Amino acid sequence: xxxxxxxxxIITSIFVYPIKSCxxxxxxxxxxxxxxxRWDRQWVVVNSKxxxxxxxxxxxxxxxxxxxxxxxxxxxxxxxxxxxxVLKAPGMENLKVPLNNSCExxxxxxxxxxSGSALDEGTEASEWFSNYLGKPSRLVRFNTxxxxxxxxxxxxxxxxxxxxxxxxxxxxSQGSLDALNELLKEPIPVNRxxxxxxxxxCDPFSEDLWTVTKINNLTFHGVKLCSRCKVPTINQENGxxxxxxxxTLMKFRxxxxxxxxxxxxxxxxxxxxxxxxxxxxTWGKGKVxxxxxxxxxxxxxxxxxxxxx
Numbered sequence: 001x002x003x004x005x006x007x008x009x010i011i012t013s014i015f016v017y018p019i020k021s022c023x024x025x026x027x028x029x030x031x032x033x034x035x036x037x038r039w040d041r042q043w044v045v046v047n048s049k050x051x052x053x054x055x056x057x058x059x060x061x062x063x064x065x066x067x068x069x070x071x072x073x074x075x076x077x078x079x080x081x082x083x084x085x086v087l088k089a090p091g092m093e094n095l096k097v098p099l100n101n102s103c104e105x106x107x108x109x110x111x112x113x114x115s116g117s118a119l120d121e122g123t124e125a126s127e128w129f130s131n132y133l134g135k136p137s138r139l140v141r142f143n144t145x146x147x148x149x150x151x152x153x154x155x156x157x158x159x160x161x162x163x164x165x166x167x168x169x170x171x172x173s174q175g176s177l178d179a180l181n182e183l184l185k186e187p188i189p190v191n192r193x194x195x196x197x198x199x200x201x202c203d204p205f206s207e208d209l210w211t212v213t214k215i216n217n218l219t220f221h222g223v224k225l226c227s228r229c230k231v232p233t234i235n236q237e238n239g240x241x242x243x244x245x246x247x248t249l250m251k252f253r254x255x256x257x258x259x260x261x262x263x264x265x266x267x268x269x270x271x272x273x274x275x276x277x278x279x280x281x282t283w284g285k286g287k288v289x290x291x292x293x294x295x296x297x298x299x300x301x302x303x304x305x306x307x308x309x
Contacts (some may be wrong), residue, residue, distance in 0.1 A: 008206065009199035011215070012174060012309040016073070017083060020044040020163045023236070024194065027073045029290040030219060034279045036168030037196060043121070043131050043242050044163040046180055048136040050108040052163065053161065055231050058133055059239040064089045075288055080107060086129070095128045097121050097139065107158045111163050116147040123245055151275065155223045157307060159275045167273035170199040170226055171207055176270065179204035183248050192232045192245070195271055199295055204267035207272040208307055210301035215289050219277040224269040225309040258304040269309060
């Protein structure tokens, strides 16, 4: 791995998760949009009341593989009538969802604190997920024409996202994963943490401190340490939950350890949530980051206790 002079790290992997809580796609490059990477969390599976399903309650979603056309991650690509989102899952026939479908609008969709309308991907997709999960389900797409979902203004005012949990991007370093795996009886892969950007070449947990970074002329702000939920305890190969890595992370990555002078909430932190400054400006070409891009740190804090969390 060749680190460029003055850079802190290099991007080794980029992941996009088209359907919330389903498997990610590893890509060589991704386009930055006003809501995060293009295609990221653009779809969500909802229950009969329109509430989002996540792996927290439906761990079987971890086994749903998602494919997009190869060209979907190149700049300026637009779907044609033969472009599909393809879904695969154990015991299921493949499902092809047309990317330029004219969908009906469905109201009362909710993800955490947000509710609004979304685009219903239709009966076939609904039946597929209902059969797979064993309960009434629908696949819906974010309605970019009429809806916006703001990021918590206490951390990043003016930014927005689609169906991701809280923020448009999550960055993690290989060093942090390696440091954790040294403490675990059974090492775990990076897919447990569902990052968008994986970097290497920096010390473990360096990303805790990065408040402003530059990647391919795009400015990213580290706005909040990522507090982890149950999902990292779910084996992404079989959908079965355990106690690790949360049990081990509690020993050295809890708020009690990292932020002893702050209010204790029993949280554990792993990774950094980001927003991209250029996503606020008018759309233009060149908003792409690639595997191999160097990461330059322009500003940082001195300890995790000084980072927002």
